[in-house]
Amino acid sequence: MGGASDAALASWHALGLRYGTAYVYPKSALAAGDKAAFHALAASCSTTGYAWTASDSPDEVVAKAARLRFPLMVKPVDGSGSKGVTHVARCDDLPAAVACARSYSASRSVIAEEFVQSRPLAMGGEAASPLLVGQTRAPLRATLVLPSAEHRGATASWAVMETSNQSLAAQKKTAAATSSFSVFALEPFPELQPDDDLVGAITDVLARTGAELEDGDIVVVASKVVSIAEKRYIDLASVTVGPEALELSAKTGKPASIVQLILDHSVAHFLATEKGPIIAQHRLGYQLTSAGIDRAGTEGAWLLPVDPDASARALRDALITHTSAEIAVVIADSDGRADRRGATCISIGAAGLAPLRITEHTEPAGRAKRQEETFTDMVAAAAGIVLGQRGRGAPVAVLRGINFTPSDEGVASMIHRGR
Template sequence: MPSEVPAGISVLPVAGLPEFGPGDDLAAAVAGAAPWLADGDVVVVTSKVVSKVEGRLVRVEPGADREAARQRAIDGETVRTVARRGPLRIVQTPQGWVVAAAGIDASNVASDTLVLLPEDGDASARRLRARLGELAGVDVAVVVSDTFGRTWREGLTDVAVGAAGINALDDHRGAVDSHGNRLETTRVAVVDELAAAADLVKGKLAGVPVAVVRGLPPQRPAGDTDAGTRPLVRLPADDLFPYGTRDLVGSRAPVPGLVPRAGERDAAAAAFRVASAALPEFPVVLRHGGEGDGAVDVHLPDAVTTTSALNAGALVGAAIVQLHAEGWATRWEPAPTAGGTSLVGRLWLGAPPP
C-alpha cells in the first residue's frame, strides 16, 4: 500500500498572463489567472514585469547604438562602481544591490527597449499585495525577484529585490541546535530562497513571470515593521569584500599631473595606495571622475554621529597631509548614501578645485 505523501511546500506557475506594458494592472491579471490564490501564499513576480507596468523602460532611438544606450543607462543607475573588466561592470545601484550592469536587462523585450530595475521594489511589492487583497480577498505575501550572478560561483539564480508581507531574514541567532550549540550568525535569506524556488517553474524562456509558493510556515512581519528587502543589504562595516578585484584599480584612466611610485602603473594606483594606507579602518574604492580628476570613496562603517565624523575627519586630514606632501591637489566632499545608512566621503585627487 502506498505510503502517505508528506506535507511540504509546493511551487505553482501562474500561466496565461499577457505581455505587460506601462500602466497595466498587474494585480488584476494575476488574480484573474490564479483564482485559486489562498491566504498564506507567497506570490513571486519577476522584476521585469513590475518594471514594465511601472514604466521603468529606456527606449533606444532607431539607428542608435544599443550598447552605447545601455552603458548610459548603467551610468544613470550606478551609485558606485565596484569592479570592471572591459565593458563588464559590477556596480551598486541606488537600491543598494551590487549587481552586474546595474540589473539592466535587454532580454524578453523589444530590440529598441531596455528594462531597469524597479525604482523601489519593496514599494512595488506592497502595492501589488494590497491590490491582490482588494481583488481576490486573500492575504498573501509578495516577492519581486531578479536574476543575479554569485561571487565565486558560475551560473545565475533569482534573488529578491522587493518584498512585502514576509520577513526577508529568518533569524536563528541565539537558538540552540540539536547538539546543544548556540547559533551565533545564522540568518536565512528566506525571500531569496523563495525567489530561486519560484524560478524553477517560471524559467527564463517559458514566458511565465509569476509563480506562487504554497505551504511556507507563516513568517509575517509584526505590526507595521515590514522592512521589505532592506535587511538584505549588507552595510559597509560588515562587508569584507566590498570592492572586487585589482581590475578596479587597473581599469582606471591615469590622473594627469600625479606621479606614481616605481611599480605603480599609473597615478590612479598611487591614489589608491595612499588612501588605503591613510584610512586603514574604512573601505576605500578608487573612482575616476571628470575634468581630469580621480577620486577615492571612503565608506564610514555606521550612520553619521559626532564620534564617527570626528574620527573620519582626523583620518581624512592625515590622508590630505600625506597627499599634499606628494604634491597632489585634493578636496573632500561628503556624500550621504540613500537611506542614510552610511556616509561616503569622496576625496578628489588631481586637478585643484575651481
C-alpha cells in the first residue's frame, strides 16, 4: 500500500485493519520514514549504496555534505512524503536546503544523500519500476521484518529474511549485448560563449530540428563546450613562464605559455618523439596530449572542466528534467597516442552508464575468460566519427541503441591511481 502524503496514513491504517493487510500504522509508517534506518538496512545486506551524511547540527551537515558527490538530495531524517526535500546541484545551495529540511524534522536532524539515477528498489514484492540493466529488466524481491518496537527516536533493527534474483553487484557487471546502434549530431549548433547555457543550447537545437531524446540514449558532449560553459578560459598574457617551459617550447615549437599551462596542470610528462607531442599525466589522473589544454586563438586557452564526472552528472540531470528521457551523458576529449600520429576521442567524464563493460565467456576447452573494456571510451570514439571534424561546429552527438549498465561511478573510477 502506498500514498502521496501524510494525510493518507490514517486511511492506510483503516484499510489495513479492514482487509487484513500487513501494513500497520504507525510503527511501520514511522520506520519507513527513517532515512538512517534505511542506510543501516542497506549496509547489513552488504549492498553497495551511495554516500550520505546526517546530523542535527546544520553547520556539520553542510560541511560534510559539501564533500559528497553532487547532485544531492537533502531531506529531514524523520520526514515523510516530500516535505522539506530539496535537490541540490551546487555547494552554495546547501545551507538553504538544510534549513528547509530542519524545519520539517521533529528531531531537527537532516540527511544529505548522493542522488543516484535509475536504481529503484522495492521491498516486500516485485518492484513496480525494476532496476534497469541496459534494456533488460531484472526485478529484485525481498521480504523484510520490520521493527516491532516503537520507532520514533529509536534505532531500527532491520533483518532481511529472503532475497531472490540476481544480486545488485552481479547486475552492475553485465548488460545485454549490442548488435547495432545509430549516431547523429545535433546541428547546426550555436557557437557558445563563456557562461552560456549549454543545456539550453542542446534543447534548443532539439526543438529546432524536431529531434527528440529517447530513453536509453547516450548524449556525448565535446569537453571544449563544457569548458566554455564553465568559463575555464585562461588569458595567456597572465601565464608566468618558467625555465622548464622555455626548454620544452624550444624542443617542440609549442608556445611557451601553453607549455607552462601543461606543466601547471600535470604531475608528469614525456615527449612522444624528440619534437613532441607532449604526453602529460593530468592532475585528475588522465594521460592526455598537452594535458587536455585547448588553444583559444592566439591569446588564450581552455582548461579541462574542474570535475568532468560532476559536469556530466549535472548535464544528465538537467537534460532529464528538460526532456523527461532517461539518458546518459559522456564528456569526450580528443587525444593523441604516443605510438602513432593523429588523434582519437576518449571519455573524461560520464554519468548514467558504467565506465567499464565486463565481458565473460567460456572457451571450448572450458577455460573461463573475463575482460574489462573501457566502455565510455568506446562510446566517445563512436561519437567522434561525427564530432571529430574540425570546423564543422557539431560538439554534441546522440548514440541510440547501445545497451549499457546504469551507473554514476564516473570515468574517474577506472583511472589508475598512484602513478
